[in-house]
Amino acid sequence: MPACPAWLLAVETSCDDTSVAVLCGGVEAAATVSQTQVDAHAAFGGVVPETASRMHAEAIDAVCRAALDAAGIGVHQLGAVAVTVGPGLPGSLLVGLEFARGLAFGLDVPLAPVNHLEGHVAAAWLEADPQPALPAAALIVSGGHTELALVEAPGRYRVLGRTRDDAAGEAFDKAARMLGLGFPGGPAMQAAAARARAAPYRLPRAWLRGTNDFSFSGLKTALRRLLEDRLGPDEAARILRGPAARASAADPETFVPQVALAFEEAVVDVLVRKTCAAAAAWGARSIIVTGGVAANARLRREMQAAASVPLHVPPPARCTDNAAMIALAGAWAIQRGEPDARRSARVQPNLRLA
Numbered sequence: 001m002p003a004c005p006a007w008l009l010a011v012e013t014s015c016d017d018t019s020v021a022v023l024c025g026g027v028e029a030a031a032t033v034s035q036t037q038v039d040a041h042a043a044f045g046g047v048v049p050e051t052a053s054r055m056h057a058e059a060i061d062a063v064c065r066a067a068l069d070a071a072g073i074g075v076h077q078l079g080a081v082a083v084t085v086g087p088g089l090p091g092s093l094l095v096g097l098e099f100a101r102g103l104a105f106g107l108d109v110p111l112a113p114v115n116h117l118e119g120h121v122a123a124a125w126l127e128a129d130p131q132p133a134l135p136a137a138a139l140i141v142s143g144g145h146t147e148l149a150l151v152e153a154p155g156r157y158r159v160l161g162r163t164r165d166d167a168a169g170e171a172f173d174k175a176a177r178m179l180g181l182g183f184p185g186g187p188a189m190q191a192a193a194a195r196a197r198a199a200p201y202r203l204p205r206a207w208l209r210g211t212n213d214f215s216f217s218g219l220k221t222a223l224r225r226l227l228e229d230r231l232g233p234d235e236a237a238r239i240l241r242g243p244a245a246r247a248s249a250a251d252p253e254t255f256v257p258q259v260a261l262a263f264e265e266a267v268v269d270v271l272v273r274k275t276c277a278a279a280a281a282w283g284a285r286s287i288i289v290t291g292g293v294a295a296n297a298r299l300r301r302e303m304q305a306a307a308s309v310p311l312h313v314p315p316p317a318r319c320t321d322n323a324a325m326i327a328l329a330g331a332w333a334i335q336r337g338e339p340d341a342r343r344s345a346r347v348q349p350n351l352r353l354a
């Protein structure tokens, strides 16, 4: 197996985080520096692609320097560069790839292209003790993805199921927008749900029985219907119109948290039960939950309670997009003997895990 260089630098710019990490000896993340664009996109209720790529271009050089400084090494000590090539926003991916390619050519070191989804899986191995036992059932839940995969070995994945419409994080974001809770929606929904003192509402679950697939788009309609049923069309319209109008709606401080809780319960229930069932059916020896939605406290808690094999959930900063996970996936690619891709690497916005 080819050895991983002592120092590897990784670049992640697939969505709205500009992140650079330095990995030491192929296992330990020596430093990660990330700059989020969330404030710039919040006013639009979602990521604006043109703004995202411009902000990556403005930030990447300083983020890279800061990561090298934090790792305490000079750029000439790097032995390889890794970069996310997909899936993600084309313009954002391109900024990261061309920066990484330039760096690799300048230093005359190999370039390892990384699949962002493999990066999310790799996050479970970063400084993990014990490491996940294989095969592992991995649930990747983020703003752009909901995939359930069997990890047979690093680099060998079998996709068991995925969402047929909205990603779980996207569902949280859309529900939060409907309820006037802001962007990104997941943390706001979690905070609102935590304020509910009772759980009087229940939203439907799409089980898609006989498959490991998910569907979350029906929840939006169910949420709207719940608002209209309970409040009547006028009051529901006030809630849906945003925070200012909501202040005049009936009892928003009780109702909105209770609805947020019902929504969180519905999403988490499906994710937990389907993941545990798939893990059992495929003889998984561990379960991994990763991606931005894995930062959700209810999901972490309920998965822990339901899992019959050891559960691995990276710390929240490694669940959301970060370059440390890309660095480890890049190290795996080098150890697998994948060739230098300085000339051949292309962005692949629709790249799949397998």
Ligand code: KG4
Residues within 6 Å of the ligand: 015, 141, 142, 143, 144, 145, 168, 169, 170, 172, 173, 184, 185, 186, 187, 190, 291, 292, 293, 294, 295, 296, 297, 319, 320, 321
């Ligand atoms: O992995 P990530 O940082 O970026 C993507 O690759 O999409 O995930 C971001 C997503 C957003 O949809 C956000 O609302 C969701 O993760 N998220 C959460 C929580 N924290 C972030 N969803 C539910 N509960 C949370 N605590």
Ligand code: ZN
Residues within 6 Å of the ligand: 116, 120, 142, 291, 292, 320, 321
């Ligand atoms: Zn991601």
